Amino acid sequence: MPREQKSEKSNKRGRPKTIKETCELVVRLAKENAWGYVRILGELRKLGLHRLSKSSVKNILKENNLAPSPERSRDSWDCFIKRHFQTLWACDFFTKQVLTPLGPRMFFVLFFINIKTRKVCVAGTSRHPNREWVNKKVKSTLPLLRSHENGKKLLIRDRDTKFSKEFDELFNNNGFSVQKTAFMSPNMNAYAESWVGTIKRECLNHFIVFGERHLRHLIKEYVEHYNATRPHSSMDNVPLEDTPSKKTGNIRCQSKLGGLIKHYYRE
Structure with a gap:
């Protein structure tokens, strides 16, 4: 007699396969945190998922090319910037x-x-x-920097020799921590570098500057425009000093620096 075929619903040995949603949750927890296998397992059990083991978590991470905790916990510069974003300042020089x-x-x-x-x-x-x-200059500028927010603040600077030990101490004594960037790494001070490009592109490159007084005037006019009336794409395309805009009224133009800087508003 031919041997009877086994039922398709016959019992299988071993652990049941982990459902897709749980696998995705394990991967999410690993990517959003620097947790190890046991810590992830504990978080899953808080969420009522008790069937996974430490080896299951390990296998899921391995299948998704996620390294163990010590390697994932290495901090990146982008993570550092995001973590301190609320109280972060940057400084630099530019030339003209x-x-x-x-x-x-x-x-x-x-x-x-x-x-x-x-x-x-x-x-x-x-x-x-x-x-x-x-x-x-730092001594006269620090009161302005301190007035922006309370609590501990952080300053990013490069390793230019003009920034001395005394420079760092002045900031440390006024509630700042100072973080030096790596050697020859302007991308680590990207916000400052970006602003240098902006002021040169939108203002200084359009002028032959006659004397230091002229340079100061150009910078002062542009900074006032930049801080108050210029729309910023990174800030929802509104000025930094966002004031309620009128929906009606005559449109006027405020012009500076021979018409290079223009601000439109309603009366």
């Missing part, structure tokens, strides 16, 4: 060639930018920004 009675000279501009609000504070301009000059 200026015509002087002695011929063309390169001037340095020290500035700070608040990463959350995008507001910029220019500390000063100088042909010779040595450590003493930088520290003097």
Whole structure:
């Protein structure tokens, strides 16, 4: 007699396959946190999922090319920026060639930018920004930086030698932690670098600058526009000082720097 065929519904040995939704949850917990297998398992049990074992979690992560906890817990610079975004400042220098009675000279501009609000504070301009000059400008600028938010704040700076130990101490004594970027890594100070490109592209590159006074005037006019009336794509395309706009009324134009900067508003 032919052997009877086994029923398709016959019992199978071993653990039942983990359902798709649970696998996706394990992967999500691993990607959003630096947790190990046991910690993920504990979180699953909090959610009423008791059937998984430590080895099941391990296999799910392995199948999805997710490394164990020690490797996933290595912090990235992007994660660092996001974690401190609410109280983060960045500083840097940019340069502009200026015509002087002695011929063309390169001037340095020290500035700070608040990463959350995008507001910029220019500390000063100088042909010779040595450590003493930088520290003097920091002392006069710190009250403005402190006024933006309460609590511990963080400052990103590069390893330019003009930023000295005294520079760091001034910030530490005023509620800031100072984080240095890696050597030759301008991308780690991307917000400051981006603003340098913006002021040059939208303002300074359009002018031959005659003297330091002229340079200061150009920067002052542009920073006031940037901080108050210029729409920002990264801030829902509204000005940093967003005020209720009128829906009716005559449209007027406020012009600065020979018409280079224009602000439209309703009366």
